[in-house]
Amino acid sequence: MADKVLMKGNEAIAEAAITAGCRFYFGYPITPQTEIAAYMAKRMPKIGGTFLQAESEIAAINMVYGVASAGKRVMTSSSSPGISLKGEGISYMAGSDLPGLIVNVQRGGPGLGGIQPSQSDYFQATRGGGHGDYHLIVLAPASVQEMADLTIKGFELADKYRMMAMILADGTMGQMMEPVSLDFDIKPEPEKPWATTGTQMKRPHNIINSLSLVPEELEEQNFKRYEKYAEIAKNETMYEEYMMDDAEIAIAAFGIAARVSKNAVNEARKKGIKAGLIRPITLWPFPKEPFMKAADHVKQFISVELSMGQMIEDVELAEQCRRPVTLCNRAGGMIPSPEMVLAAIEEAAKNGGAL
């Protein structure tokens, strides 16, 4: 592990983005993700990149829109209330098929909420967040290493599919330090012939646009976009299974909740309870297959979340309600303890997994 460095999750995202070739960052200060902006402010000028503190989150996402239109790798980051402000721009980017990376280091809400870790923007992220029919590729890291890895992956997927990718982290992931290796193999960026870089009088003009006043045409665009989404669901879904082979009680958890749950699964196993964990890494597309498969032998699912229960709906949809799904949650910036999750597992085991 000697080749690894200790880094905060927020810093790992920033450094990985630079490694991925991102030279444009626009943001606005908000806890608990400001380290990303601070890191970019320090690094970008030294490598010929652009760091700009925008006048608002709205301006920041629109600067992202501009750079993405120009065909360059670009990102912004914020935390929950700021992501809501970016919602407009995110929807426009989806409608204009523009690639880019958004980082949401979530904090408790709604409203101004608090600044402690949360996962309560799950619905917002996985359903798109703004107006209209669209999705983002939503990546949920559960370690500082994954904060870096998924940042690289996010840029690659965004360019590959010409759409936005989002890192959905939380205050814990942003603030914690862990050893991280920044040794990456970066694939070359794809050509972007659609970008508005000037015609040079050699081609018809390119237009970046989300306006389409003919309903037949707009419908067709939506159909095509959803064909692409189906392809992504088929090819890019990611998840981790932990002790699932013989599991009778299965936890569903992502990010920090999965870290806590892993401890609880280990403790449950010591007590002879066959517990396991399914950790979605892509929240959109949601990994349905492991849940469907697990429903063959699992008696009960427990969704562990830092919210009032949002992912639980996707778990139920994924396993088509074949087994009961219960919720083990804290909210408002609180984090479930391993003891709390263990108690939920024991309760489920006591009931024989049946409700």
Add this chain to the structure above:
Amino acid sequence: MIVFERPHALIDVPLHYCPGCTHGIVHRLVAEVIDELGIEGNTIGIAPVGCSVMAYNYFNCDMIEAAHGRAPAVATGVKRADPSKFVFTYQGDGDLASIGMAETVHAAARNENISIVFINNAIYGMTGGQMAPTSLPGQITQTSPYGRDPKLCGYPIKVCEMLSQVDGAEYLERVAVNNVKNIRNAKKAIKKAFQNQLDGKGFSLVEVISSCPTNWGLTPQNALKWIDEKMIPYYPLGVYKDRSAEEAAK
């Protein structure tokens, strides 16, 4: 000998603007300037939300359609992505001076090296004639049916005057397109704003007092008169800031 032809930078398609609307004139002026400067192939234009939302279909250069009010932020991104490109926005009064006020002022404050063509016709045209941030006191619109009452909804915003107080701004001029002389001046101002960007001088904005006969409820001719009688007295024409000229004079 060709005496008159369509500028190359303007695509040969029918415009959707109402009869008597001066958007067409300003489009032409912008396109002529692009031609004269020989920058079409290196230009990225940014359309607003408002009547000129479909400007991307009219200009021959690469075009981006921005969200309402956000064109200066989008332009910032495009320009920062490649400072060698020429970037202009084309925005109306609701877009620039209401919903996009923050983006406008901060792009000026940063002295972003972009050029803005700002159409002030004192009305929201696209949505059918509602009160704009630049509607005159007493002006009747769909959302000020008894006339704009400053006590109720405040005073019009004078964009050039306001931005002249922003240190970052390079060049601000207000022109009109209601007669031949004014149109000639308008073109000169647009050309200067564009040349400023090519010279790396920074944020340049030309406010164009324009007409909206449809929503003003006037004939095209009377609308042009209304500009002289009502608009220009409230929004005096002229150069509000020319930093380079001021510095050269010192």
Add this chain to the structure above:
Amino acid sequence: MSTTQFLFAGFGGQGILFAGKFTAYKGLIDNKHVSWLPSYGPEMRGGTANCSVIVSDDPVGSPIVTHPDVLVAMNLPSLDRYEDAVVPGGTIFVDSTLIERKVKRTDVTVKYIPATQLASENGLTTLANMIIMGSILQATGGYNEESVNAALAKVVSARHQDLLEFNKKALDIGAKY
């Protein structure tokens, strides 16, 4: 296979996060899995600060330490708040200059170190944290000079390398106390 969970707690400005970082870096240099998680937000400005550090032979699960094996209490509110959370058989390090009361638990090992006093007597103001750190290293058999020096070099920022010697001196005082 062993895991040690540390909880460092005290006032903002006492070097709580720094001591935690040192512990994490030392773990990394010793080829362990580590995590470091600070409290964050307004409470950091002059209020209480704490950080969770886990050093383990196995990958770290939850990075949040709720039941520390080692508690470092550098002020009274921290001892009041976390004393009961320490695992039976765990260790509590107390800065006895700032905390007058004794630990009530009888099922834990307690080290009282007048760290703040020792620091000021030795011209090491602001390094009470590292004096306690020295005591921890001594107690846990981790005082390997090579890895200690390597970890220090990582956490003491490049422009403050002149402070390395002071840190080493503080660790030494703590280890010998």
